[in-house]
Amino acid sequence: MEFEPVGIAHSRLSTAGAPPFQSVFSQEEGEIEIFPEFREGLKSIEGFSHLIILSCFDRATCRALIEKPLTDGVADHGIFACRHFNRPNPIGISYMTLTNVDGCRLSVTGMDLLDGTPILDIKPYVPAFDSIPDARSGWVSEEHIGRIRETSARSGHPHKICRPSE
Amino acid sequence: MEFEPVGIAHSRLSTAGAPPFQSVFSQEEGEIEIFPEFREGLKSIEGFSHLIILSCFDRATCRALIEKPLTDGVADHGIFACRHFNRPNPIGISYMTLTNVDGCRLSVTGMDLLDGTPILDIKPYVPAFDSIPDARSGWVSEEHIGRIRETSARSGHPHKICRPSE
Numbered sequence: 001m002e003f004e005p006v007g008i009a010h011s012r013l014s015t016a017g018a019p020p021f022q023s024v025f026s027q028e029e030g031e032i033e034i035f036p037e038f039r040e041g042l043k044s045i046e047g048f049s050h051l052i053i054l055s056c057f058d059r060a061t062c063r064a065l066i067e068k069p070l071t072d073g074v075a076d077h078g079i080f081a082c083r084h085f086n087r088p089n090p091i092g093i094s095y096m097t098l099t100n101v102d103g104c105r106l107s108v109t110g111m112d113l114l115d116g117t118p119i120l121d122i123k124p125y126v127p128a129f130d131s132i133p134d135a136r137s138g139w140v141s142e143e144h145i146g147r148i149r150e151t152s153a154r155s156g157h158p159h160k161i162c163r164p165s166e
Numbered sequence: 167m168e169f170e171p172v173g174i175a176h177s178r179l180s181t182a183g184a185p186p187f188q189s190v191f192s193q194e195e196g197e198i199e200i201f202p203e204f205r206e207g208l209k210s211i212e213g214f215s216h217l218i219i220l221s222c223f224d225r226a227t228c229r230a231l232i233e234k235p236l237t238d239g240v241a242d243h244g245i246f247a248c249r250h251f252n253r254p255n256p257i258g259i260s261y262m263t264l265t266n267v268d269g270c271r272l273s274v275t276g277m278d279l280l281d282g283t284p285i286l287d288i289k290p291y292v293p294a295f296d297s298i299p300d301a302r303s304g305w306v307s308e309e310h311i312g313r314i315r316e317t318s319a320r321s322g323h324p325h326k327i328c329r330p331s332e
Contacts, residue, residue: 001168001169001170001171001222001284001286002167002168003167003169003255003257004167004254004255005167006254006255022294022295024294024295024296024298034246038231038246038254040231040232040244041231041232041244041245041246041247041254042244042246042247043232043242043243043244043247044241044242044243044244044247044304044305045244045246045247045304046304047247047302047303047304047305048247048301048302048303048304049301049302050298050301050302051246052259054220054255054257054259056167065204065206065207066206066207066209075210076209076210077209077210078206078207078208078209078210078211079207080200080204080207080208080211080217080287080288080289080290081207081208081209081210081211081213081214081290082290083289083290083292083295087287088170088172088204088207088287089169089170089172089220089286089287091169091220091257091286091287093218093259093289093296095296095298118167120167120255120257121246121253121254121255121257122246123246123249123259124246124247124248124249124303124304124306125298125301126249126301126303126306126311127298127299127300127301127303128188128190128303128306128311128315129188129190129249129314130190130259130261130296130297130298130301131296131297131298131299131301132190132216132261132291132293132296132297133293133297133299134293135214135215135216135291135292135293135296135297136213136214136215136216137213137214137290137292137293137294138210138211138212138213138214138290139210139213140290140292140294145292145294148295149294
């Protein structure tokens with residue numbers, strides 16, 4: 001299946017390892033630029049506070065089936081049971097807060113993508129469709145989440161391991 | 167960018183127009199089959215109650231920039247401001263409840279994909295990362311949501327318009 005980028009991320013995060021691990025914990029600002037031929041697709045986007053950004057982890061280092069997520073560090077987890085970017089199809093999900101729309105440029109906070117990351121799709125986040133607060137988080141414990149939150153707050157400072165999103 | 171399916175959806179929904187509009191409102195059962203070469207990637211997935219399923223809307227009819235979502239019906243919305251499957255990159259997001267893992271086969275409820283839909287990726291749903299209950303839903307009103315909920319409850323019965331997910 002062949003997909004073409006519809007846009008590109010503009011971000012201060014240009015160093016491998018700089019991005020926060022989960023966009024939801026990021027206060028990093030940035031821009032999503034949609035290419036002019038797709039501009040019409042932004043019509044009525046301004047009413048949504050949060051966007052689902054599908055991107056391509058173009059700097060993933062391999063297509064692994066097993067990874068040791070940094071937040072766990074010890075145990076192996078299947079790639080479909082973690083959020084590591086080294087995936088068979090390196091598609092990332094970010095949730096960004098939309099702060100402004102100016103032509104083809106969307107200003108956002110919650111940026112967790114390296115500068116120049118190709119954007120595959122944007123969907124509006126609708127809590128009635130997308131929010132499942134009582135889902136069970138498997139091996140991802142409160143301790144892991146606390147660690148990700150803390151690390152993501154240091155966004156812009158290189159982490160030990162390059163991972164645009166975990 | 168070239169992506170390969172990692173699996174396939176098995177679903178009772180084989181008629182264009184049968185699928186519910188949002189997986190979260192669907193009680194439809196089905197299976198996600200992961201191809202044997204990716205089976206290792208399922209390790210430790212069983213602890214998660216909900217999975218994010220990225221699929222390819224392989225029966226989308228075009229790649230539109232503007233659509234009239236059924237739930238609104240009147241106003242045009244940009245494709246990046248709605249969930250219609252006729253997208254520049256026809257990638258779908260479904261959230262399914264994981265009920266059983268048997269080798270390469272994941273039993274799920276919340277199926278909203280046509281039988282045979284290619285699966286691109288599976289990620290575990292983690293409320294701390296993915297749930298934003300207070301996001302603002304733009305043009306998607308409570309009335310729209312009620313209509314989608316109601317229509318999705320009739321899953322398996324063809325709707326007026328073919329749409330795997332809106």
